[in-house]
Amino acid sequence: MGKVNISFTINGSSHQIDVEPQWTLLEMVREQLHLTGTKEGCGTGDCGACSMIVDGRLITSCCMLAPQADGSDVTTVEGLLANGDLHPVQQAFIETGGVQCGFCTPGMIMATKALLDRTPKPTLDDIREGLAGNLCRCTGYTKIYEAVMTASGQEI
Amino acid sequence: MRTFNFYAPTALDEALELLRKTDGGRPIAGGTDLVVQMKEAATKFPHPSSIISLLLIPELNGIEFDESTGLRIGATSTMSDIADSADIREHYPSIAEGAGIVGSIQTMNMATVGGNLCNGAPSADTAPPFLVHDAEFVITGPNGRRSLPADEFFVGPGETALAPNELLVEVRVPAPADRSGSAYVRHTPRKQMDIAVVGVAAAVTLTNDDRIENIRIALGAVAPTPVRATKTETFLSGQPASDESFAEAAETAAAECNPISDVRGSAEFRRHLVGTLTKRMLERAANRARGG
Numbered sequence: 001m002g003k004v005n006i007s008f009t010i011n012g013s014s015h016q017i018d019v020e021p022q023w024t025l026l027e028m029v030r031e032q033l034h035l036t037g038t039k040e041g042c043g044t045g046d047c048g049a050c051s052m053i054v055d056g057r058l059i060t061s062c063c064m065l066a067p068q069a070d071g072s073d074v075t076t077v078e079g080l081l082a083n084g085d086l087h088p089v090q091q092a093f094i095e096t097g098g099v100q101c102g103f104c105t106p107g108m109i110m111a112t113k114a115l116l117d118r119t120p121k122p123t124l125d126d127i128r129e130g131l132a133g134n135l136c137r138c139t140g141y142t143k144i145y146e147a148v149m150t151a152s153g154q155e156i
Numbered sequence: 157m158r159t160f161n162f163y164a165p166t167a168l169d170e171a172l173e174l175l176r177k178t179d180g181g182r183p184i185a186g187g188t189d190l191v192v193q194m195k196e197a198a199t200k201f202p203h204p205s206s207i208i209s210l211l212l213i214p215e216l217n218g219i220e221f222d223e224s225t226g227l228r229i230g231a232t233s234t235m236s237d238i239a240d241s242a243d244i245r246e247h248y249p250s251i252a253e254g255a256g257i258v259g260s261i262q263t264m265n266m267a268t269v270g271g272n273l274c275n276g277a278p279s280a281d282t283a284p285p286f287l288v289h290d291a292e293f294v295i296t297g298p299n300g301r302r303s304l305p306a307d308e309f310f311v312g313p314g315e316t317a318l319a320p321n322e323l324l325v326e327v328r329v330p331a332p333a334d335r336s337g338s339a340y341v342r343h344t345p346r347k348q349m350d351i352a353v354v355g356v357a358a359a360v361t362l363t364n365d366d367r368i369e370n371i372r373i374a375l376g377a378v379a380p381t382p383v384r385a386t387k388t389e390t391f392l393s394g395q396p397a398s399d400e401s402f403a404e405a406a407e408t409a410a411a412e413c414n415p416i417s418d419v420r421g422s423a424e425f426r427r428h429l430v431g432t433l434t435k436r437m438l439e440r441a442a443n444r445a446r447g448g
Contacts, residue, residue, distance in 0.1 A: 004162050021162035021207070024191065044192045046349065048262060057236070057265040063191045064266065065184070067162045068209055114261065132348035133260020 006070035010035070011079030019066040026050045026061035028069070029076060037077040037106050041135070048134030051107040051114075052076050058114035060133070077106035080113065089113050089151045096156075098147030100138035107134050112148050121152055157194050164209040168216070168296065168325070174208050175321040176298060181206030183323060185232050186266035188259065189275055216270070216325060221247065226331040231270030231324045236261075238269060238282075248329060249444060250285035250338035250357045257281055257342065260349050270324045273309070276316045276381070283310065283382035284357035285340045287374035291329045297322030310381035333370070336361040337444025339437045342376065343429050352377045353421040354429040356409075358437035362445045366397050373405075373434060378415035378426055387412040388434070397442045406435035 003018035010033065019028050029035050029052070038061060041049030045063040052061045053075040080087035089112045092098070099105050108131065115122055115130035122130060127148045136144060146156045161178070165171040175181055182204040184190050194203065210216055216232040221243035229238060238244055239256035258264055258272065258281050272282045273293070283306070291306040298321050309317050318324065332338075338359035344350035355376030361369045371392045373385040388409040395401040410431035417423045 002161070020159065022157040022159045022194075024157075043195060045188055045259070045263065048260065051262060058262050059266050060188075060260075060262040063187050065162070065187055065191065065207070065209070067164065068184075068187070068211060070164065111261070129348065130261060132346075133262045 004067040004070075006067055008069050008072050008074060010074040011076060021065070021067055023066040024062050025052065025054075025059075025064040025066050025069050025074070028066040029061065029074070035076055035078050039103055039106055041103070041107075046133075046135070047104070047107075048111060048131075049104050049107040051110040051134065053110060053114055056117075058111055075110075077109055080109065087113070089116065089147075092151035093144070093147040096143050096146040096150050098140065098144040100136070100140045100143075104134060104136045104138075108136065108144055112151060115148070116152055121154060122148065124149075157191075158203050160204055161206040162209070163206065164212050166212045166214075168213055168323075171208055171210060171213060171323065172297065172321065174206070175323070178206035178208070180204060181208050183208050183210050185210050185268040185271050186234065188263050188267045189271060210270070210323070219244065223331060227327075227329040229269055229327045229329075231326055232268045235259075235264035235267050235269070235272070235282075239264060247332050248285070248289055248338060250288060250340035250359065250441075251282065251329070253340040254281040254283075254285040254355075254357070257348065263349075269327060273327075274316055274318060274324055276310060276312070276314045278310075278313055278379060278381055279342075279352040279355065279377040280382060281340070281342060281352060281355060281376065284355050284374035284376045285338065286327060286329070287382060287384055288338055288357045288359035288372035289329045289332075290372070291327050293327055294325045295322050296325050301325070303328070307384055312380045332359075333361045335364070335445050336370070337441045337446075339440035339444065341433055341437060341440075343433065351420065354378055354415070354426050354433060355382075356430065356433040356437045358434065358441040360397065360438065360441045360445050362397055362442065366446075368392050368395050368397055368401075373409060373437075375409070375413055375430060375434075377420075378413040378430060383413075385409045385412055385434070392438075397438075397445075402435050402438040402442075405438060406431040409434040 007016045039049040041047035045060045050062040235255040245252045340357040342352035342355035359372045415426035
């Protein structure tokens with residue numbers, strides 16, 4: 001049951017490492033690369049806390065085997081920071097109070113980034129659909145939707 | 157998760173050889189079902205000693221449409237690939253509708269059509285649309301390549317016609333006739349991130365005087381497999397595409413299906429849904445056939 005050698009890019013930097021075959025992308029990123037911004041919620045693809053963007057697509061990293069990330073381009077919440085400045089989506093979550101306990105926030109922010117990349121001016125229905133795979137158990141959805149509206153430059 | 161040997165072949169022959177050699181090795185694509193099953197050990201199979209990723213095999217990729225030969229969907233096409241395909245949305249709307257409601261955005265970006273079909277779930281959202289479009293499933297394995305009509309592929313809950321070490325390569329769907337249309341809907345308490353209580357797909361071809369020339373109806377989550385509603389199809393054949401015949405078809409479909417009661421809904425509720433949703437899908441498919 002040998003390790004698997006994989007190459008990939010994460011947040012703009014290239015890596016070539018050996019991974020445990022049974023590790024998920026989430027485990028590799030947190031335990032091996034020590035990028036702990038991404039959280040594990042349910043571990044079964046239902047809650048979205050572990051959302052990352054892989055090759056331009058939002059995925060739940062708890063359901064993706066790390067060896068399957070070979071050759072891919074991964075972005076985690078850490079990768080949104082540019083020259084020390086927060087991403088506009090991150091800033092909007094702060095401004096609107098779209099954060100309560102904070103555990104779902106990295107996933108919410110990645111899902112919002114993916115949504116706005118596809119739909120720069122989403123309607124409320126677009127937002128609800130785009131974030132349907134992300135659960136907030138503080139139930140702070142209203143503020144989260146407001147954060148997405150703000151990040152897309154729309155009136156609340 | 158327990159450990160396993162991981163392989164990522166880049167050719168179909170290589171994948172088949174690995175399946176044979178590893179004896180019990182499991183193919184994986186998007187992983188949205190298999191990884192969860194392996195984590196929870198809630199598996200219907202022994203924990204695999206080998207996992208064979210299919211994502212790097214070019215022959216399993218891609219979606220192509222041709223007006224005369226129809227549609228080809230490679231087995232590792234994701235739900236998003238299918239739901240976003242302009243060709244599928246235009247010519248096979250029920251297939252786009254089925255693929256476009258599987259789980260969340262994240263699920264649809266990972267889950268593949270091969271996985272959705274080969275898991276053999278009675279509630280699989282792409283199954284009824286493929287049934288009503290007379291899809292053929294192309295399979296390869298140790299004894300060569302074969303092709304099966306969609307309605308012979310599903311055998312039981314979690315069971316398909318795939319023999320050991322066989323793989324689904326692609327789904328082929330004939331080109332739709334003129335004046336035809338299709339539609340799929342499912343009932344779920346939540347719009348996303350849910351599993352069908354009942355799913356209904358319909359495809360109709362209309363004559364110039366608005367009679368039903370060809371009709372397919374398929375039901376999800378009301379039998380051990382996705383099934384065709386053949387009595388209802390027989391009844392509708394040659395009938396006018398009218399409210400009256402659709403209402404009678406809805407009653408026939410509700411009567412001919414044989415659902416069970418479970419946590420998602422009672423048999424009675426499911427039967428009611430089959431009637432209501434069949435009528436709606438017939439109307440929607442007929443409107444699309446008329447160019448609406």
